[in-house]
Amino acid sequence: MVVQKVYHCNNEILEWKWSSDNELMPQHMWTSTFLIDGLLIDAGAPGGVDDLRDFINSLNSKNMVEKCVITHNHEDHCGGGRMLQKEFKIPVFANKLAISLLREKKNYPDYRQMVWGVDYRPFEAEVLKDPIKSKSSKYIFDIVDTPGHAPELISLVERKQQWAFITDAVMPKYKMIFGKHTDIPEDISLIFQSIKKLYDFTKGMDNLLLFTSGKGVFKGRSFLKDRMDEINSLHLNAHRFQNEANQKGLLNKQLLRYVLKKMFERENFVGILTRGGLSNKNLIVSLLEWPME
Numbered sequence: 001m002v003v004q005k006v007y008h009c010n011n012e013i014l015e016w017k018w019s020s021d022n023e024l025m026p027q028h029m030w031t032s033t034f035l036i037d038g039l040l041i042d043a044g045a046p047g048g049v050d051d052l053r054d055f056i057n058s059l060n061s062k063n064m065v066e067k068c069v070i071t072h073n074h075e076d077h078c079g080g081g082r083m084l085q086k087e088f089k090i091p092v093f094a095n096k097l098a099i100s101l102l103r104e105k106k107n108y109p110d111y112r113q114m115v116w117g118v119d120y121r122p123f124e125a126e127v128l129k130d131p132i133k134s135k136s137s138k139y140i141f142d143i144v145d146t147p148g149h150a151p152e153l154i155s156l157v158e159r160k161q162q163w164a165f166i167t168d169a170v171m172p173k174y175k176m177i178f179g180k181h182t183d184i185p186e187d188i189s190l191i192f193q194s195i196k197k198l199y200d201f202t203k204g205m206d207n208l209l210l211f212t213s214g215k216g217v218f219k220g221r222s223f224l225k226d227r228m229d230e231i232n233s234l235h236l237n238a239h240r241f242q243n244e245a246n247q248k249g250l251l252n253k254q255l256l257r258y259v260l261k262k263m264f265e266r267e268n269f270v271g272i273l274t275r276g277g278l279s280n281k282n283l284i285v286s287l288l289e290w291p292m293e
């Protein structure tokens, strides 16, 4: 297993990143948890529970975690929730929708087991109240519902500091998404709406920092605007190529193949590795299901 600690904003934010070192993985896939003045955002993957325990044990009393917030129910964000509760008596909070999902066992495909580990332990999280304060009340986080990647997904925004913890709500690039037949039924129109919501919510924050899970920290609201422009252009193209395909008399699979070729040339290797779970094709299907206004 590989662990990285990255400090941000004069060490006020500690990002603890974890990846499996499974040799079958073509590259590291990181998941992040953030520690800010005693508030832990997310709890890592099932495969990282031992490492997360070591991390918590390494903290001195000043830095010790006081509470944890889970942003969403995916295995790479809630894997250590039960351990934090049972072994460290740390209260773990989530929104109502997430709470009902966190108490269930998970059954996710083998490629995700390879990346994130298998042994998810269900637990009962407590109801998250908006806003939530850090340990010394120095930081106050507003909760913003940002569905699309997952229905229960939330982002946390510290207005004064201009920090937004968006974890998986926004991807640095939109090439593929999970499809409706998976347990992560991403919806590109909802993702777009959530990005717009974050953009509007952060109005006037000229020094905004956006913290994603394992995919880096981005500066400025322009990052959100660029994603909106990118999705708008994908949306437009998907419908344009669909019209072209219609004119050629193509239907169903043939139509999708035509749009895929025009937009991405071919399916990404991740699409093949995940047997269509996370794919270009799913992005196109979701773009086409989203009507043009």
Ligand SMILES: [Zn+2]
Pocket: 072, 074, 149, 150, 168
């Ligand atoms: Zn996720």
